[in-house]
Amino acid sequence: MTGLGWRGCWRIxxxxxxxxxxxxxxxxxxxxxxxxxxxxxxxxxxxxxxxIATKGQVLLGGDVEVAxxxxxxxxxxxxxxxxxxxxxxxxxxRAMAQRVGEGDGPxxxxxxxxxxxxxxxxxxxxxxxxxxxxxxxxxxxxxxQALADRLDVKPGDGLRYxxxxxxxxxxxxxxxxxxxxGFTLGPVALTSMEGIRRTGLIQPGSLYESKxxxxxxxxxxxxxxxxxxxxxxxxxxxxxxxxxxxxxxTSRFLERMGQFLSLIGLAALAIAGIGVSNGVASYLAIKxxxxxxxxxxxxxxxxIARIYLMQIGAVxxxxxxxxxxxxxxxxxGLVTAMRDILPVQPGFAVAPWPLVTSALYGLLIAFxxxxxxxxxxxxxxxxxLFRETxxxxxxxxxxxMIAVGAAGAAAVALALGTAREPWFAAAMLGAVAAMLALxxxxxxxxxxxxxxxxxxxxxxxxxxxxNLHRPGAQTSALVxxxxxxxxxFVTLAAIQSSLSAEIRNTVPRTAPDQFVLDIPxxxxxxxxxxxxxxxxxxxxxxxxxxxxTIVAYGGQRVADLKQLPEGAWFLRGERGVTYxxxxxxxxxxxxxxxxxRDYAGPPLISLDREAAEVMGVDVxxxxxxxxxxxxxxxxxxxxxQVNWETMGFxxxxxxxxxxxxxxxxxxxxxxxxxxxxxxxxxxxxxxxxLLAAFPxxxxxxxxxxxxxxxxxxxxxxxxxxxxxxxxxxxxxxVLIGAIAASRQARAYDSVILKTLGATRGQILGxxxxxxxxxxxxxxxxxxxxxxxxxxxxxxxxxxxHWAPDWLLVLSTLGAGAVLTLGIGLLGSIPLMSxxxxxxxxxx
Numbered sequence: 001m002t003g004l005g006w007r008g009c010w011r012i013x014x015x016x017x018x019x020x021x022x023x024x025x026x027x028x029x030x031x032x033x034x035x036x037x038x039x040x041x042x043x044x045x046x047x048x049x050x051x052i053a054t055k056g057q058v059l060l061g062g063d064v065e066v067a068x069x070x071x072x073x074x075x076x077x078x079x080x081x082x083x084x085x086x087x088x089x090x091x092x093x094r095a096m097a098q099r100v101g102e103g104d105g106p107x108x109x110x111x112x113x114x115x116x117x118x119x120x121x122x123x124x125x126x127x128x129x130x131x132x133x134x135x136x137x138x139x140x141x142x143x144x145q146a147l148a149d150r151l152d153v154k155p156g157d158g159l160r161y162x163x164x165x166x167x168x169x170x171x172x173x174x175x176x177x178x179x180x181x182g183f184t185l186g187p188v189a190l191t192s193m194e195g196i197r198r199t200g201l202i203q204p205g206s207l208y209e210s211k212x213x214x215x216x217x218x219x220x221x222x223x224x225x226x227x228x229x230x231x232x233x234x235x236x237x238x239x240x241x242x243x244x245x246x247x248x249x250t251s252r253f254l255e256r257m258g259q260f261l262s263l264i265g266l267a268a269l270a271i272a273g274i275g276v277s278n279g280v281a282s283y284l285a286i287k288x289x290x291x292x293x294x295x296x297x298x299x300x301x302x303x304i305a306r307i308y309l310m311q312i313g314a315v316x317x318x319x320x321x322x323x324x325x326x327x328x329x330x331x332x333g334l335v336t337a338m339r340d341i342l343p344v345q346p347g348f349a350v351a352p353w354p355l356v357t358s359a360l361y362g363l364l365i366a367f368x369x370x371x372x373x374x375x376x377x378x379x380x381x382x383x384x385l386f387r388e389t390x391x392x393x394x395x396x397x398x399x400x401m402i403a404v405g406a407a408g409a410a411a412v413a414l415a416l417g418t419a420r421e422p423w424f425a426a427a428m429l430g431a432v433a434a435m436l437a438l439x440x441x442x443x444x445x446x447x448x449x450x451x452x453x454x455x456x457x458x459x460x461x462x463x464x465x466x467n468l469h470r471p472g473a474q475t476s477a478l479v480x481x482x483x484x485x486x487x488x489f490v491t492l493a494a495i496q497s498s499l500s501a502e503i504r505n506t507v508p509r510t511a512p513d514q515f516v517l518d519i520p521x522x523x524x525x526x527x528x529x530x531x532x533x534x535x536x537x538x539x540x541x542x543x544x545x546x547x548x549t550i551v552a553y554g555g556q557r558v559a560d561l562k563q564l565p566e567g568a569w570f571l572r573g574e575r576g577v578t579y580x581x582x583x584x585x586x587x588x589x590x591x592x593x594x595x596x597r598d599y600a601g602p603p604l605i606s607l608d609r610e611a612a613e614v615m616g617v618d619v620x621x622x623x624x625x626x627x628x629x630x631x632x633x634x635x636x637x638x639x640x641q642v643n644w645e646t647m648g649f650x651x652x653x654x655x656x657x658x659x660x661x662x663x664x665x666x667x668x669x670x671x672x673x674x675x676x677x678x679x680x681x682x683x684x685x686x687x688x689x690l691l692a693a694f695p696x697x698x699x700x701x702x703x704x705x706x707x708x709x710x711x712x713x714x715x716x717x718x719x720x721x722x723x724x725x726x727x728x729x730x731x732x733x734v735l736i737g738a739i740a741a742s743r744q745a746r747a748y749d750s751v752i753l754k755t756l757g758a759t760r761g762q763i764l765g766x767x768x769x770x771x772x773x774x775x776x777x778x779x780x781x782x783x784x785x786x787x788x789x790x791x792x793x794x795x796x797x798x799x800x801h802w803a804p805d806w807l808l809v810l811s812t813l814g815a816g817a818v819l820t821l822g823i824g825l826l827g828s829i830p831l832m833s834x835x836x837x838x839x840x841x842x843x
Contacts, residue, residue, distance in 0.1 A: 009306035017311045024315045026279030031319035035362040039327020042354025047331055056243035058124040061177035062213030063222045067239040069547035069574050072210045080232055084225045086215040088119040093208035094698040095201055099151045100158030108687055109150045110186040110700055115196030122215040124176030138194035141166040147187035162199035162695045201696050204664030206518050237549045237626030239573040277369035284373055312370050320362040324355050364411040368404050375400035439483040443476030464769035482820050483778045488728045489816030490786025497805035498794045499717045512670035515700040519667040534689050539672040543649045546665045548577035552624035553615050567614045570652050579655040586650050592619040592638030595656050603634035604656040608642050611652050771824045775817040
């Protein structure tokens with residue numbers, strides 16, 4: 001018989017392939033899950049970041065944005081802005097909105113108040129519910145729906161900001177530059193520039209932000225325009241963004257979260273690959289007699305490889321195609337379902353690159369895990385195939401192993417080449433590989449230990465132990481499957497409970513009740529007296545508040561750096577700055593000395609220890625900070641450990657008092673009441689009293705901040721759990737594959753046992769003991785692996801505190817063990833119906 005050739009092989013493969021993919025369904029499910037997960041995560045991330053990039057001008061409000069804190073641009077600066085193009089000016093600050101008149105609900109709410117000029121917006125349109133917004137009078141404003149709901153107000157009602165009263169003109173339907181404004185602590189309200197000046201909230205030292213958006217001429221280079229402005233005013237402390245980086249914080253978060261979820265999907269696909277291998281091994285075991293018959297009739301090993309590679313490849317391609325289709329459709333559904341929580345609303349668009357990479361991953365994983373069992377069936381002689389039920393031989397030729405190694409290297413290269421942070425991706429892939437290697441080694445140890453262990457006296461227990469090491473036992477595959485499932489259950493439980501504990505356990509114990517901003521320096525004594533009257537015994541911490549930008553350190557200017565150091569988030573824009581004659585609350589001095597109380601020499605600064613490590617500076621080095629447009633070069637006198645979890649006033653930079661005392665600024669305070677109560681019985685009473693005495697202050701209720709952070713953490717936890725659930729499904733598929741791969745051997749065993757008089761209950765009981773032994777051995781291993789993985793995610797990736805709920809983790813481990821055992825027994829039930837005569841004739 002001559003070689004069949006590709007056409008002849010395809011003819012046999014097509015005829016032999018069952019239309020319902022019998023025997024290859026597990027292969028289909030595993031590949032579909034992995035590819036669909038990767039394509040969906042990649043597509044959703046690409047859609048959101050692509051929308052931000054496409055609508056950069058609208059989201060930013062211009063081609064170039066120049067921002068500064070606690071001051072407005074000078075006449076010379078504005079003239080330079082206008083030379084670049086059309087100019088629009090806005091001022092944004094936090095302010096308390098007070099309802100005019102009686103009504104239900106709170107009477108005052110912290111908001112983000114923005115004043116806009118007549119040119120606003122340069123791109124896009126400010127629209128109201130019912131129509132487009134036109135120029136506003138000085139006594140009018142428009143508000144977001146959230147503010148209308150909080151204060152129970154509607155168009156036509158009145159709101160008071162500071163010393164001015166406004167009439168609500170309408171409810172905002174779309175604020176075009178909302179995403180570009182960044183994170184807000186409260187709902188929004190917009191008025192004219194004249195209107196925001198009427199409030200009296202803009203005073204020397206007030207915390208507000210001025211933004212100047214520039215619309216360039218068609219074809220002009222936005223980056224070059226920003227560089228010209230930086231060179232023209234090097235000491236102004238500008239924060240300049242262009243249309244290509246309209247929302248850098250949002251984009252960075254989405255890219256990092258997308259990368260993390262994509263790596264989880266890739267790990268799920270790798271885990272599913274084991275299921276693919278088990279599924280292919282099970283399928284080839286079913287086709288064992290057919291393969292042997294083809295070999296006896298003269299088919300070569302190459303013909304066998306082609307026939308079954310075509311069958312497996314056809315199913316794999318269909319699974320990958322279905323996964324890609326899901327990756328196209330699911331992002332649209334997710335965008336629709338999460339419309340209220342996404343930063344932008346992307347339309348329907350197919351992102352080709354995530355689909356291409358997902359398909360490549362699917363093809364590589366299918367090849368890697370298909371080749372070993374296929375090579376085993378291809379290289380064994382026909383006689384050995386007929387005897388394989390009772391005479392197991394292993395053999396994979398060198399060429400196949402080289403091909404598998406090359407495909408594995410290609411998969412790793414693809415993962416690292418497409419990752420935004422290759423070292424992070426390498427660590428994730430290395431952790432998955434180490435976990436799989438450890439579980440595989442555990443499987444070999446369990447099999448060896450069962451062979452060496454004394455035989456139990458009870459027959460069922462003795463049979464269960466024998467099942468772990470008998471010829472054809474799938475102990476290693478079962479250990480990997482059970483270990484993966486239990487590890488993933490522990491990991492998700494620990495992650496979710498730690499995220500919940502991040503707020504529940506830390507904030508109520510250490511956080512103040514209220515933050516009060518923009519307190520006039522002249523009103524310090526009156527403020528303290530008022531708090532003492534309204535909340536006797538309350539603890540008050542007051543600090544001076546300014547804003548500053550680090551413009552140079554270690555002899556180099558930040559603007560000249562091509563790339564910021566890893567973790568240098570504090571170099572992006574302005575940060576809080578204060579001065580103090582004593583070590584601030586919530587800080588520990590770790591190096592250097594604090595200046596004397598009466599110090600009046602050259603500027604000194606105390607720096608956060610972690611920030612100093614990132615910048616590579618130490619005590620004695622210099623740091624240049626731009627405050628209110630003036631560059632201050634200070635010597636680093638000390639390094640501090642800042643305890644951020646206190647939620648108090650924690651500043652990276654603290655100056656010696658004489659440096660900033662004469663600069664225009666205001667005070668901020670935290671109020672911590674005993675038991676969280678005031679004389680009026682609520683925080684609302686304190687808020688009303690403070691606003692009556694200080695109309696310009698902004699009051700932040702910690703409870704509201706905690707609620708926002710809780711929602712954010714909840715969304716993050718949901719995303720992690722959903723992505724991790726796919727990995728759990730892949731682990732369950734691996735378990736099903738391991739059971740399927742051993743089906744023929746177990747069918748043979750059950751037939752022999754039933755012939756010798758064993759009942760179905762005894763056979764299932766022996767298998768239940770076998771699975772229980774494996775689960776017991778793996779429980780501690782899975783607990784250790786799952787906790788290590790969860791700790792890495794919580795502490796190293798998200799920088800949260802490690803605080804798992806141990807009862808929940810152990811309960812989840814127990815429930816996972818019961819679930820996996822149940823799946824194993826359910827997979828064994830069909831074997832009980834195999835008739836002895838039919839099974840024995842098939843041998």
